Amino acid sequence: MALSQTGIRRWYLVHKWTSIVCTAFLLMFCITGLPLIFHHEIDEMTRAPAMAGQVAERPVNLDALGRQALSKHPGWTMMFLSWDPEKPIIYAIVGPKVDAPNDQVEIIQYDARNGERLDAPPLDEGVMAFLLELHSELLLGIPGQLFLGLIGVVFLVAVVSGVVVYAPFMRKLPFGTVRKDRSKRVKWLDTHNMIGIVTLGWVSVVGLTGFIITMTLPITMIWQMDELAEMAAPYKDAKPPTKLTSVNAAVATVRAAVPDGKVSIVAWPGSQFSTKHHYMVALAGNTPLTERLINPAMVDAETGRLTDVREMPWYVKTLFLSAPLHFGDYGGLPLKIIWALLDIAAIVVLVSGLYLWLGRRRVPIEKRLAELQSGGVAETQAVPEPAE
Amino acid sequence: MTARKGNSQTGWQIFRWPLLMALANAIGLVAALVGDGWYDLVSWVTLGLTLIVIVAAWRGWSAR
CATH class of the missing domain: 1.20.120 (Four Helix Bundle (Hemerythrin (Met), subunit A))
Known part of the structure; x- marks a missing residue:
């Protein structure tokens, strides 16, 4: 000793x-991090979408929802759908290209109970979004x-x-x-x-x-080269599908195959989180631990057939578990x-x-x-x- | 530090309390991740202990 x-x-x-x-940067982390701990609560008070307490529930058709999301942006494409873990909200992420960078996309919010578009301030604007961008990337991407x-x-x-x-x-x-x-x-x-x-x-x-969270991009790239490449390998000689199968049917197929999984994200073919030939349907578990560890289910975007459901590799799991341990929101x-x-x-x-x-x-x-x-x-x- | 005489503490004596605190922190950090309810309570108590020790030490308490 x-x-x-x-x-x-x-x-x-x-x-x-x-x-x-590192002191100057750490002071920045600690000071911006302090309000960011309560990001969810602050947004809830200041920018939450106005939602009716009770609505007549009806099944939401995700294809129709996607068409609605694109209606104001001719030529744009769907990139992702994402389900809020707590509130009945579906987020539709649209962009000029399926692999568009973050600063070009638009997020549109829908009521998950009836598919109605919600009137809400944009998620990526406002003081808290600014603080997060400063905290996580110094406003430099x-x-x-x-x-x-x-x-x-x-x-x-x-x-x-x-x-x-x-x-x-x-x-x-x-x-x-x-x-x-x-x-x-x-x-x-x-x-x-x-x-x-x-x-x-x-x-x-x-x-x-x-x-570990700053390593999100490298970790995503490793996953793309490792597992996504493996899942795309059987399509080596195939052209990317020209007409995509119904996303609503794709999600229903996955739900039927994995009844205890909770669909949290759908990634379109060619986006960052899928191959050129699949919808990637991310499934979260339903325990405090497994709800953070989403597993990808791959649906062939031409035939609508479920081709693969697998666990994420250890390095992606590490990234997923780093989020709560960093934010303290668990x-x-x-x-x-x-x-x-x-x-x-x-x-x-x-x-x-x-x-x-x-x-x-x-x-x-x-x-x-x-x-x-x-x-x-x-x-x-x-x-x-x-x-x- | 071998030349130092008198009542010098060993490494174990210096680090046993910090290790105990780090262990309490680790239990607290993992507990809330594993479950809800009682698990959350365990994490509040063990991580809250850190704050209590800070306040107590600042007000004059020490291990001896």
Whole structure:
């Protein structure tokens, strides 16, 4: 466990420099993340579609719904249908091409009980959508997302090095020590270490899952090359279907074959989540765990025949499970409130770290290492600071 | 750190509390994912414990 002097010096410098690199971004993550924890609740209050409490229910024909969604955009095509997990809403995602990028698509909302179009503000506009775009990709699209993934890696190194230098600092101090009777610096040093080590588990999981989410595009591409390519292989010599079979029938076929699956998404042939020859019908399970792990059912878009139902590979499952562990949206409102308070605790660690760095920039490293190894005592004795 | 004398703590003594906290966090993070109801309650208690320890330590409590 014991580190050599050189070892401590190295780890101290790793902690210092990785922290300097990522602190500004982490403050951005924590501050934008705070309202984003309550994204759903805020949207519910401010932008939810007006829905009648009771309507005469009738089966929704998805083909008709698709035609309605395209009626205002001649020449456009359906890309996806998606079912809201909580409310009776179907989202139709349409675009100029079936593989159009996110910023060109339009999302139209329908009442899942009768297929009526809902009057609702666009999902991808407003303050919360802006905060999400800032939080997840710095408003820079995919390059921004991948860059933030890199920041996530630097952050995880900062966490690990922080734990390593925690040991020499705490040699003579009991766990949880916060000395308020010495100097302001010692108080904040203790606070930084105490909150940092106590929130270690949560912060590591949120950091790691955040990093995994930034890898969404690479993970999707691996899945396309791996499993989608395999499912498309039998169609190697076939032309993409010119006329698509009924999507309503495709979904009904899947529902009949997998009665306990819940249809959550339909991806059109040629879109990001399907082959050129299939509708991909995503099925969610009905337990808290399996409702996050959707499985693809493939329906031949020319014949309407179900060709394959399979589980997602481990790397896609990892991505799916990272979402709740990052957002904290899987244990009711109390968990969200705890998530928010832990987020504030993380902000305290960041700000105190920044304060500690700014307060000692011109001090030689030997002095700072002495401070570290004496549990904050030696350095304060050498350079007395006015106590509060 | 071998030259250090006096009542230095071992690595285990330094990290046993943090490990316990991390374990509580891990249980809390997984519990709500596995089930609803009681499982959610377990996750609120174990993750909420982190906040209680922060407040207690800030107000002067420590492990010794």
